[in-house]
Amino acid sequence: SQKIEQNSEALNIQEGKTATLTCNYTNYSPAYLQWYRQDPGRGPVFLLLIRENEKEKRKERLKVTFDTTLKQSLFHITASQPADSATYLCALDPNTGGFKTIFGAGTRLFVKA
Amino acid sequence: NAGVTQTPKFQVLKTGQSMTLQCAQDMNHEYMSWYRQDPGMGLRLIHYSVGAGITDQGEVPNGYNVSRSTTEDFPLRLLSAAPSQTSVYFCASSYGLAVPGEQYFGPGTRLTVT
Numbered sequence: 001s002q003k004i005e006q007n008s009e010a011l012n013i014q015e016g017k018t019a020t021l022t023c024n025y026t027n028y029s030p031a032y033l034q035w036y037r038q039d040p041g042r043g044p045v046f047l048l049l050i051r052e053n054e055k056e057k058r059k060e061r062l063k064v065t066f067d068t069t070l071k072q073s074l075f076h077i078t079a080s081q082p083a084d085s086a087t088y089l090c091a092l093d094p095n096t097g098g099f100k101t102i103f104g105a106g107t108r109l110f111v112k113a
Numbered sequence: 114n115a116g117v118t119q120t121p122k123f124q125v126l127k128t129g130q131s132m133t134l135q136c137a138q139d140m141n142h143e144y145m146s147w148y149r150q151d152p153g154m155g156l157r158l159i160h161y162s163v164g165a166g167i168t169d170q171g172e173v174p175n176g177y178n179v180s181r182s183t184t185e186d187f188p189l190r191l192l193s194a195a196p197s198q199t200s201v202y203f204c205a206s207s208y209g210l211a212v213p214g215e216q217y218f219g220p221g222t223r224l225t226v227t
Contacts, residue, residue: 004155034214043117043203043218044156089155093214099144099163099207100171101216103155 006104023090030092119219136204143209145187
């Protein structure tokens with residue numbers, strides 16, 4: 001069956017360290033993969049999109065990698081801050097043109113001061 | 114820009130009642146979608162629209178109807194509420210093929226069916 005998996009256990013890290021979140025998928029060949037941030041009681045907010053022909057994408061302290069052979073994306077937050085504490089969602093489009101996005105359940109990140 | 118707006122923010126229904134969740138966007142986005150989010154599960158697509166007058170089913174469409182008469186509005190109707198529809202509902206919009214992927218979400222509607 002097709003699925004997209006993120007670590008369901010919360011990730012706890014110390015301020016200033018790099019947080020690394022993992023997204024694995026099976027039986028998809030997505031043209032691109034996305035990462036969203038969701039705060040409690042709020043809707044998801046788009047962060048980054050990486051295409052299948054891109055190995056890595058950066059935006060300020062954020063970095064995303066995409067390995068289509070491993071069927072995995074890694075999401076890194078460098079120099080993490082308590083304000084980065086949130087749930088991070090991985091999402092992909094199974095080649096439907098962008099209107100049938102599949103979301104992972106998310107990984108909760110806690111950054112301690 | 115207000116972005117994506119949703120009303121109401123909270124709603125309690127009794128089993129069998131019907132209601133409409135409202136969603137509007139002011140970004141002239143082509144695509145609009147409805148998702149539900151349950152604890153421990155990813156957002157699941159209920160219905161989507163690729164333009165005014167065009168809608169289609171997502172992963173979990175049963176018990177819900179949609180219509181899209183204008184670019185801005187995409188209401189979600191619960192026909193006969195059931196406890197299994199207790200969830201948080203999110204509306205989202207995006208530019209469509211011009212800018213694939215990036216979706217803008219509303220603040221959500223928390224629905225409880227008793």
